[in-house]
Amino acid sequence: MMLNSTSSTSSYFVLEAYLHVGTLRYLLFMLTAVIYMFILISNTSLIVVICMNRSLHEPMYVFLCSLFVNELYGSTGLFPFLLLQILSDVHTVSRPLCFLQIFSLYTYVHIEFCNLAVMSYDRYLAICCPLQYNTRMTVNKAVTFIIVLWFYSFVKFLVTLSLNIRLPLCGNVIDSLYCHNFLVVKLACSDTTVNNIYGLFGVVLTVLVPLLPILFSYMKILKVCFSGSKQTRQKAVSTCAPHLVSLLNFSFGCLFEILRSRFDMSSVSTELQIILSLYFLIIQPLLSPIMFGMQMSKIRQTYKRLFCSESRRCLATENQ
Numbered sequence: 001m002m003l004n005s006t007s008s009t010s011s012y013f014v015l016e017a018y019l020h021v022g023t024l025r026y027l028l029f030m031l032t033a034v035i036y037m038f039i040l041i042s043n044t045s046l047i048v049v050i051c052m053n054r055s056l057h058e059p060m061y062v063f064l065c066s067l068f069v070n071e072l073y074g075s076t077g078l079f080p081f082l083l084l085q086i087l088s089d090v091h092t093v094s095r096p097l098c099f100l101q102i103f104s105l106y107t108y109v110h111i112e113f114c115n116l117a118v119m120s121y122d123r124y125l126a127i128c129c130p131l132q133y134n135t136r137m138t139v140n141k142a143v144t145f146i147i148v149l150w151f152y153s154f155v156k157f158l159v160t161l162s163l164n165i166r167l168p169l170c171g172n173v174i175d176s177l178y179c180h181n182f183l184v185v186k187l188a189c190s191d192t193t194v195n196n197i198y199g200l201f202g203v204v205l206t207v208l209v210p211l212l213p214i215l216f217s218y219m220k221i222l223k224v225c226f227s228g229s230k231q232t233r234q235k236a237v238s239t240c241a242p243h244l245v246s247l248l249n250f251s252f253g254c255l256f257e258i259l260r261s262r263f264d265m266s267s268v269s270t271e272l273q274i275i276l277s278l279y280f281l282i283i284q285p286l287l288s289p290i291m292f293g294m295q296m297s298k299i300r301q302t303y304k305r306l307f308c309s310e311s312r313r314c315l316a317t318e319n320q
Contacts (some may be wrong), residue, residue, distance in 0.1 A: 010172045010207075013184070015091040017177045017274060029086045035282065036079040042289035043068040043075075043194050045057025046299065053302050060126070061299075063119045064147045064292055070111045071285035077104030078178060078281050085177070098179040103161055105281065106181060106236050107153045109254060110206045112284070114149040117210035118142075118248050123243065124217035127236050137275035160202055163195050177277060182261045207254065213245065242291040249287055 006108055021028065032091070050056045050065045079102060085091050093101070125133050164181065170189040173182060185195050219238060225233045256276045259265070293299055 008094065010169060010171060011197070012092045012094050012228075013171045013179065014083065015093060015171050015177060015179075016030055016175045017270075017277075018091045019270070019274070025086050032083055032086060035286065036075060036083070038287045039071065039075045039079075039289075042293065043071045043285065046289050046293050047072075049299065049302055056298065056302065057139060059122055059137045060119070060242065061147065062139060062142040063115060063122060064299075066150075067112070067115050067119070067288060067292070070108060070115060071288050074105065074108030074112070074281060075285045077101055078278075081136060081178060098184070099161060099165060102181045102184070103157060104163075105178070107157050109280075110153040110156065112148060112250060113206055113210040114153060116147075116243065116250070117213045118145045118149065118318060119243055120214040120217040120247075123240055124220050126239070128220050155203065156202065160198060163198060167192065167195070167303060176261075177274060180261055193213045199279060205307065207251075213247055218244075245289055246284070250280055250284050253283065256280075 045070050048063055050061045050068075069256075078101075081093070083141040084091075122137055125137050129136065157208075160181065164185055167185065167188040168190055169184075171187045174183045176183055182199065185192050185199070188195075218240070221236055225236050252275070257280060260273060260277060
């Protein structure tokens with residue numbers, strides 16, 4: 001199905017990474033559907049809990065709400081498409097839908113890193129500048145941060161997408177389970193120097209720039225922890241541990257996907273490549289509600305209150 005001649009008129013791409021698994025596809029479909037449902041329910045429930053409880057209308061929980069919305073956004077860019085492809089015998093995707101998925105997944109990654117960066121700055125202010133926290137980080141400022149980072153992420157990748165859409169392509173086969181920006185650019189017949197330079201620039205903006213406030217914040221937090229009291233250290237660990245786990249997990253997944261798309265990975269088994277290529281798109285949306293929902297005591301207590309009040313209401317109704 002490979003198109004050997006210049007194929008700027010090609011209306012679809014072929015996704016080559018899907019394996020022939022026979023009737024096992026139905027088990028994979030059910031497993032993927034269950035994972036997607038868990039992501040939808042867990043992240044949505046946390047968003048509702050934060051929005052409906054005034055005690056959680058604080059900057060830290062506003063940032064968490066943005067993070068959970070982004071997990072839903074990224075998951076929706078992958079899972080419905082993945083479910084259809086698992087059941088399909090021919091793994092093709094239309095060109096417009098492919099570019100739409102690229103836009104969705106890449107903006108998801110950028111928003112995730114930026115969100116984690118502002119969350120680290122918020123933790124720095126809370127731990128290192130507790131007396132000034134309420135004036136330096138308000139709910140309105142947190143909302144402004146979120147609006148700016150979402151808008152910036154969309155605009156930044158629109159530039160990348162506009163550079164790629166105009167490229168004439170000499171093929172339509174992508175060695176991936178989903179549409180991948182760099183793999184589409186590799187199919188181009190024309191010079192891609194501008195795309196490659198801007199692509200590297202985009203990686204720096206997406207990954208390295210958010211790392212600067214993260215590194216700064218945690219250097220300051222560690223300094224306070226080593227010189228502060230036991231109570232200060234406990235507070236730092238309880239609020240920063242979920243953030244650090246989430247950051248390291250997501251960074252690992254993104255790093256592998258960058259390496260896989262740009263270097264020869266033939267020494268790595270196909271199955272492992274498939275698993276790791278989906279790692280940051282599946283594990284992160286699963287991990288975030290577990291880490292932040294279960295580890296943050298205020299959210300956990302709110303959940304308990306809601307659950308207990310609902311249970312008592314149900315019992316009262318039954319007794320009547």
